[in-house]
Amino acid sequence: MQDYQRILDGLYGLRNFLQQLQEGLETQLNAYRSHITNMIDAGVAIQVAEKYEEVNFRNNENIIRQIINSILEDDIPYINNQIQIIENALKDVK
Amino acid sequence: MQDYNVQLSALQLLKRYIEDLKKQLESSQRSYGNKILELNDCGVPRQVVEEYSLVFWQPKDHSIMTLIQQIEELDIPYLQNQINIISHADNNSKYTKEEFKRAIQRIKNEMIMKRCQCCDNTFEVPVGSKIVLCPKCFKKLFQDTGRDPNCR
The missing domain is CATH 1.10.287 (Helix Hairpins)
Structure with a gap:
């Protein structure tokens, strides 16, 4: 029974970490976007600001989005499934 | 700035x-x-x-x-x-004060004295300048005619 509890703690730990990572990345992305807007509003030459926004920011944003989506759509459901399996096993033992 | x-x-x-x-x-x-x-x-x-x-x-x-x-x-x-x-x-x-002084000096080094065609007084102009009137006469003629008197 203790073994199952330890496994569950490990899985809960990973799930919490991923949820925090996903929320953190969302916040970072918003802050990133507002820095880009500030740069444009500050009057930085349009070709400089546009190039940064269209090339650098878009590439970075795409990767961050991919990570966020992967956490939400793949990781969390997989971990939840594993948690469910262990919780069921724990119930059976009790 | x-x-x-x-x-x-x-x-x-x-x-x-x-x-x-x-x-x-x-x-x-x-x-x-x-x-x-x-x-x-x-x-x-x-x-x-x-x-x-x-x-x-x-x-x-x-x-x-x-x-x-x-x-x-x-x-x-x-x-x-x-x-x-x-x-x-x-x-x-x-433009720092020093740079400004140097720039003025540089311009001054390239100035020559000319005699005004209107009042005969001397005045400073850049080397190669086609200006023929001193600032005073220029201003007066410009006000009178509404045209650039140095343009012939």
Whole structure:
């Protein structure tokens, strides 16, 4: 029974970490976007600001989005499934 | 000059933000790896850990690594370059007192004395200038005729 509890703690730990990572990345992305807007509003030459926004920011944003989506759509459901399996096993033992 | 300062500070803030983002990604990448190791320590079945690592963790670890590299190799150098360009332009736009004196001296060295065709007084003009009237006569004639008297 203790073994199952330890496994569950490990899985809960990973799930919490991923949820925090996903929320953190969302916040970072918003802050990133507002820095880009500030740069444009500050009057930085349009070709400089546009190039940064269209090339650098878009590439970075795409990767961050991919990570966020992967956490939400793949990781969390997989971990939840594993948690469910262990919780069921724990119930059976009790 | 004010514009340069605003642009410079926006670019510096963005660069600082990007540098912090890179540090946070590096830290998250380490923590993520440690969490996978902790799964082993917690006794999570080996097959589950391996499956998770291979299918979920590795692609994300690779994405985070790519993002860190992009920031390091593309974003930071690009922003630093723009900061350098604007800093340089900002410095060039500032005329210090010394520079101003030197500029005046340089102009003076290239001046010659001419005699006004109207009042016969002497006045200074740049070398090669086609101006033939002193500023006083120029002003008077301009006011009287509404046309540039030096243009013949």
